[in-house]
Amino acid sequence: MNAAVLLIVSIVILAAGYVFYGGWLAKQWGIDPSRKTPAHELEDGMDYVPAKTPVVMGHHFSSIAGAGPINGPIQAAVFGWVPVLLWVLIGGIFFGGVHDFGALFASLRNKGQSIGEIINSSMGKGAKKLFLTFGYLTLLLVVAAFSSIVASTFGTTTAAGKAVEGATLAANESTAMISILFILLAIVFGYFVYRKNAHVGVASVLGCLGIVGIVALGLNFHPIALTYNTWMWVVGAYILVASVTPVWILLQPRDYLSSFLLYFMIAAGVIAVVGAVLVGHGNFQVPAFGDAALKGTGVFTTGTAFPALFVTIACGAISGFHSLVSSGTSAKQLDNEKNARPVSYGSMLIECTVAVISLCAIGYVWSAASDGTYASPTQVFAGGLSAMIATFIPGAENIMYQMLILAVSIFCLTSLDTATRLARYMFQEFFVEKGQTYKDLTGYKKVLANPYFATVVTVVLGVSLGMTGYTKIWPLFGAANQLLAAIGLLAVCTWLGSVGKNNKMFYVPMVFMLLVTICSLVQTIMAKMNAFLSGAADYWALIQSVIAVLLVALSLVLAFIAAKTLYAQHIAKKDSSDKEEVA
Numbered sequence: 001m002n003a004a005v006l007l008i009v010s011i012v013i014l015a016a017g018y019v020f021y022g023g024w025l026a027k028q029w030g031i032d033p034s035r036k037t038p039a040h041e042l043e044d045g046m047d048y049v050p051a052k053t054p055v056v057m058g059h060h061f062s063s064i065a066g067a068g069p070i071n072g073p074i075q076a077a078v079f080g081w082v083p084v085l086l087w088v089l090i091g092g093i094f095f096g097g098v099h100d101f102g103a104l105f106a107s108l109r110n111k112g113q114s115i116g117e118i119i120n121s122s123m124g125k126g127a128k129k130l131f132l133t134f135g136y137l138t139l140l141l142v143v144a145a146f147s148s149i150v151a152s153t154f155g156t157t158t159a160a161g162k163a164v165e166g167a168t169l170a171a172n173e174s175t176a177m178i179s180i181l182f183i184l185l186a187i188v189f190g191y192f193v194y195r196k197n198a199h200v201g202v203a204s205v206l207g208c209l210g211i212v213g214i215v216a217l218g219l220n221f222h223p224i225a226l227t228y229n230t231w232m233w234v235v236g237a238y239i240l241v242a243s244v245t246p247v248w249i250l251l252q253p254r255d256y257l258s259s260f261l262l263y264f265m266i267a268a269g270v271i272a273v274v275g276a277v278l279v280g281h282g283n284f285q286v287p288a289f290g291d292a293a294l295k296g297t298g299v300f301t302t303g304t305a306f307p308a309l310f311v312t313i314a315c316g317a318i319s320g321f322h323s324l325v326s327s328g329t330s331a332k333q334l335d336n337e338k339n340a341r342p343v344s345y346g347s348m349l350i351e352c353t354v355a356v357i358s359l360c361a362i363g364y365v366w367s368a369a370s371d372g373t374y375a376s377p378t379q380v381f382a383g384g385l386s387a388m389i390a391t392f393i394p395g396a397e398n399i400m401y402q403m404l405i406l407a408v409s410i411f412c413l414t415s416l417d418t419a420t421r422l423a424r425y426m427f428q429e430f431f432v433e434k435g436q437t438y439k440d441l442t443g444y445k446k447v448l449a450n451p452y453f454a455t456v457v458t459v460v461l462g463v464s465l466g467m468t469g470y471t472k473i474w475p476l477f478g479a480a481n482q483l484l485a486a487i488g489l490l491a492v493c494t495w496l497g498s499v500g501k502n503n504k505m506f507y508v509p510m511v512f513m514l515l516v517t518i519c520s521l522v523q524t525i526m527a528k529m530n531a532f533l534s535g536a537a538d539y540w541a542l543i544q545s546v547i548a549v550l551l552v553a554l555s556l557v558l559a560f561i562a563a564k565t566l567y568a569q570h571i572a573k574k575d576s577s578d579k580e581e582v583a
Helices: 003-029 053-065 068-079 081-108 115-123 125-154 166-194 200-220 228-242 251-278 305-312 320-328 337-364 366-370 377-390 397-429 443-448 451-466 470-498 504-533 539-582
Strands: none
Touching: 003 081, 003 251, 003 337, 053 068, 053 251, 053 320, 053 337, 053 397, 068 081, 068 305, 068 337, 068 366, 068 377, 081 115, 081 305, 081 320, 081 337, 081 470, 081 504, 115 125, 115 320, 115 397, 115 470, 115 539, 125 166, 125 228, 125 320, 125 397, 125 451, 125 470, 125 539, 166 200, 166 251, 166 397, 200 251, 200 397, 228 397, 228 451, 251 337, 251 377, 251 397, 305 470, 305 504, 320 337, 320 397, 320 470, 337 366, 337 377, 377 397, 397 451, 443 451, 451 470, 470 504, 470 539, 504 539
């Protein structure tokens, strides 16, 4: 298979999906540019802060990207490039894009509130409590997995305590230094744009030059050398502070600036694939339908294509975390309702492009990935693309490798900050009633719903779980995340039905995702329990099994409530039609 043809055809298909299917969705739901958004209606300088479209796009894109569209396709490549590509394209256009766009639209029409409150309005208070519990458990896994990935790309040791040496050690220390400088750059950028009213265009150019400067500095000066465990707690302290500061100080400017790194990464990926093919080196080695002998080895996932493929490829096709970002932070910053489609549906399809680039990357270094040369999917991604670029730009491999590793780690930090802030929202929402804020509470509820208390609990639990290493968490995170997507689809579907809008485009995606993820979680529970009972695993396996059981139980109850709600809506609509015919 020609990698350049595969990539270009995929981009064309995704662009067509955005224009035609995304445009159809906007018409079906009634996107109204004249309607006042929650960012203006409820502006508070803390969470509700209207921002220009590129800034919101940067925040949303950076938050949902993380390592998902890179890890998933690379780990799932063992099933073959055909199944991976089909799921990325079909999943992105008809599953993930609908899910993300629907969540953002529903939140915009509900004062920027979360999926939990949207469920409350259509399925009741009990369903809201169940969803908040479900969502919070999933976000703990997000914090655990992504903090572990960040610590792994910064640390002098691995999660298992093994020392990192040679070029990898230098790359880790450089990445850590540049990431710290990037945070400081973002704070300065936010101050001048939001407090000194600097022109966004001029500030963006200076910000990009600043990124070049800190990269050059970090590559040549990186004195900070900390172990994996130490970085875990440093990252925990960072997200503790970052997730309770006003969004204009760090979240908006950092996410906006980091989006340029993501755009650079995408551009570099396209150039790498096309350029390597043009000089005769774009060999694509991934078999069409996989190699069963490689399952569970190196960077590859285990299991059968159903359900493993659809759980492993999360962010590159559909991800439940996206609905939390859409309804948690992005809806509180959107300046105009017409921007909902590019911010949510558009970002999802750009993320699909990253997934296809990841598939091309492992296609180029398939042999090395198969024999265990690379320790992680991130290394496969950076190694594959940098090796392609070196085929037509000699001497560029090392710097490109470090730049790509840096980009991935910064996106993980972005997702971490957003996930912690979202978890804080959910923890607080559990104790407040509709129309209340935590300031209206009294007694122990006021203490529990305090933003600082909620954040500390989230960080301690998430980082503690992350200490076990992302490889132990990722399979459970993948299934939980995809199950959250199914619940998000259920929530928006029932809400659309309650306000009389077309919701039929949700039926197939939500039923399919429920079946896939429940099957996957049941397999995980059985495997973890067998390993624990046989003495082959520690108590973390038991804890993960308990979390998986809770997730399955909560999702089944929510699915039952949603089914009852949809059936009641159908009956009410039918009765109304019958009365109109009689009249």
